[in-house]
Amino acid sequence: MKARVLIRPKEGILDPQGKAVERALPALGFEGIDNVRVGRLVELEADDPAHLESLCEKLLANPLIEDFEIEEIEA
């Protein structure tokens, strides 16, 4: 199957990138954009989706500072 992992900074944790982008936008002529959060996207193919959860915990995301969400794209 093909899967997509969305990894984002945990709630309450500082997201320096999101904050910097949000702050810079108006001065650069981009208006009306708010609450920017920047995370990571991992796409992969897995024979056995059962292992994905543990792969995310151990390797793809840093559970201390990041939350992740697994989405199946194709079976």
Added chain:
Amino acid sequence: MKARVLIRPKEGILDPQGKAVERALPALGFEGIDNVRVGRLVELEADDPAHLESLCEKLLANPLIEDFEIEEIEA
């Protein structure tokens, strides 16, 4: 509206992060995982969804090296 932008390295461009993940897999006991690509995830709120496409083209992604995809989360 709330939107999610998925940004990934263009096909054919070396993705060292994805490769590093693939290399780390066997040592951690993960098998059957392939084609790992690491990209960026941007989530934001936009007053006017009409501008999102152009925001992505101009700022969030570089079309020479990246593809992007906009997903609406909530209106």
Added chain:
Amino acid sequence: MRFGVLQFPGSCDERDAIAACGRVGEAEMIWHESTDLSGVDAVVVPGGFSYGDYLRVGAIARFAPAMEAVTRFAADGGPVLGICNGFQVLCEAGLLPGALLPNEGRKFLCRQVDLEVVSADSVWLGATEPGQTLSIPVKHANGRWFAPDQTVDALEEAGQIALRYAAGQNPNGSTRDIAGVTNEAGNVMGLMPHPEHAVDAALTGSADGLEIFRSPALATA
């Protein structure tokens, strides 16, 4: 020759660039919100981490008001040099071809490298000869210059490949060992290595970077 050196939030090497320019001419700092380049003969977009390198290297800085002025300045034939982060900004702004990707080794690398002058036709390499070797340090995590193959072929053909890493010394996996490129007119050049950190042979062992800062004056002379 009066150089203007841009300063963005997060720039790091702007003072070094000013000092290097000061060895061959005069130099002033240009704040990112300024659009006034009057009295400036050449622009340097310096190294560093403009806007923290967040989102994507150079992506945010390229929208700074000063960059609009630099774009006009370049269109009028004014010499513009992008060093490291400045190179990334100029690529993002479309003033130079290609884009800079994360190093193949994924790590920031700071080391002295040898560069080979490929084409000396640009405003910024007039003081050098093709084939000449320049010893200049690199320090970056996102220096893998990339452009599609046909583009690179065309650039080679047009003499827009300015600098290459010497054989075996490519620190980042860039396409065909390319370290620096120019625009078509040859007045805009970008390079990942830091010539402003090779201007004092007694202190750092190499003054080869000075060749680059000396070049625009020769072009206008």
Added chain:
Amino acid sequence: MSTKGKHDEQSAHRQLGLTDPEFDAICDLIGREPNGVELAMFSLLWSEHCAYKHSRKLLGNLPVEGERVVMGPGENAGAVSLPGGWAVAFKVESHNHPSAVEPFQGAATGVGGILRDVFALGARPIALLDSLRFGDIDSERSRFLFEGAVSGIGHYGNSIGVPTVGGEVYFEAPYEQNCLVNAMCIGLARSDEMIRSAAAGTGNALVLMGAATGRDGIGGASVLASAELESGDDAKRPTVQIGDPFEESKLVECCLELLAADLLVSLQDLGAAGLTSSAGEMASKGGVGVDIDVAKVPLREADMEPFEVMVSESQERMLAVVEPDQVDQVIEICQRWQTSAAAIGEVTDSGTVRILRDGEVVGEIAVEALVDEAPAYDLDPAEPGEWIYGNENSLDRRIGEIAGLGVDAAEDSAILAALLASPNIASKRWAFEQYDSIVGSRTGSGPEAADAAVLDIPEAGVAIATAIDGNGRRVACDPYRGTIEGVLECTANLACVGANPLGLTNCLNFGNPEKPTVAWQLTKSVEALTDVCKALDLPVVGGNVSLYNETADGPIYPTPVVGVVGELADATRVPGQAFEPAQTIALVGPFAPSLAGSELVKLRGELDQGLPGVEISEIAAAQGAVRDSVSSADGLTACHDISDGGLACAIAEMAIAGETGAECDLDGMIDARGCSGETALFGEGPGGFIVAGPDAALEALASRGVEVIRIGSTGGTLITIAAAERSVALSLADAATCWRSLEGRME
């Protein structure tokens, strides 16, 4: 007094780390039980970290005065003067525990913190150094921590544009669970423009600048929240703090601009214990009071409780005292730098720290009670009867690895090869290439070029040199002598580049001081630091203490890390370590090698208590002679002090650096010292330099009154050293392969 609260497991004060007697003392001091906000504040300012409860009494004897001292301990960083009205500020600080949890962010925020301590004085940061300790490199966890810490340091230092010019890394089993990440920062300022942290001027505003305040580092104090917040909110309290070097780079520029415009009365960084300690200490130093309205603090998260605002350790914040009519100007400059600023309170003559929320008082504590009355404990030291750390014989394994590298060496040569490949001795290029060591255009000698980093200070017409050292294993063998050696090692490094030491900073990394053995280590070590600094006339201008570095496996090696800054005339005349061909090699100084505590004995698994004695004055004299020789025109072409791995490793390092072989014979030295060949080759100890140069240069050095023993000459592609019954012979290529093996291990 009968107001004392109940003392049981559930008591908030215990959960906040205060003992029952401490809690009683607090009640006595303020004449009632503290409320939640007050208790949170006490628990932090009376913590080991802020109050130095177990080290304060010991540190009192350190020599802190000297002609060149501009600022001593007590300020955010120490500073010494340079010619022309300039000063260098510097300090080292630990970020051990956060780094053990999340090495990248822990190390990054450690760098962020020490930078703030330096620019809090109004000094522009010009250099960073790092001192790292991990467990054995064969452990996956150690490599993970090492890799993360190095990239975190690089991330922060590189992004902010301050070069990391030096440092050190050791791998020893006792650091396996509790790694050490110490960072040192050096800044440059005009002496008369430096600013202190004492709050002053009743009615002046307190302005908080930089990042918004979130629920970072609230951790332990969250017990106070149980009543007020729903339990699910625990997830909102990050256990790891994220560093934002971009925010800090704006903050540095902004603060320096505010100072240049003379808009600040005083300035203080926010570190551990956040607003509580900054405000408390600023008030205490100024002998004033402060009011803070938490409703005025810009927040990252809505609905933070007053105690959360007061104890938050969010990074990248500074607190300034500003005259009321200049607040607008300050805020304007901050806006230009895209950094936020808010007036959050004012200086009062009340002598108390008052916390308000929208004007309503939610906590009030006398500054004296909060800051000055914190307890200071006597230690209960006891010398252990035996070596308390483990011993593992890994020499055969290391020699096996040499073969794996394709190096074919036998006996003594194999030992040399194994020592060169030992991660404590091998080149740390893998790490320091990840650091920008040149930004700022001052770096004359960066990592590996010479024993100390050399920075050009054209403003003052001089250069400075700096090094950071601390071999915890040797301190474990003998806390007193080991600590003395550590300082001498640092000043030896400076001598190699011709620099005269001006001041010292230190970070005392130890285990749990409530344990007699650790108490003994700490006591002996501080005694030694005091004695050696007095003997060298080297003032201690600042430092930091990190205790409780231990796990169930026991304490770390006692690790006093010292950083020294010195001055030299010219950054461009430093000889460096590299051999040039056709030079004479000599051993200089009263080096009396011993295998005790050495890397070789460690590899053999034979570590034991005790180190040989040290004659500080003789060693200082030798260092002075070398320094003078290097800094005048004697003509030495290479200079290196003998440290880890002994004389043989020192020679090999110089040969590798210069891509030039060496042919040496140690018989003269062995006769003079009466030691064995093996000890001559691999024994360690302070007081020795290897120098190379033309004969005339060595004669000039000898005429400076130091013992110079010729031991060989440079040239060829082999390193050969004959030493009585022993001898080593290694090709340059093989030696380099071993010495460069760290890269391969980290792949």
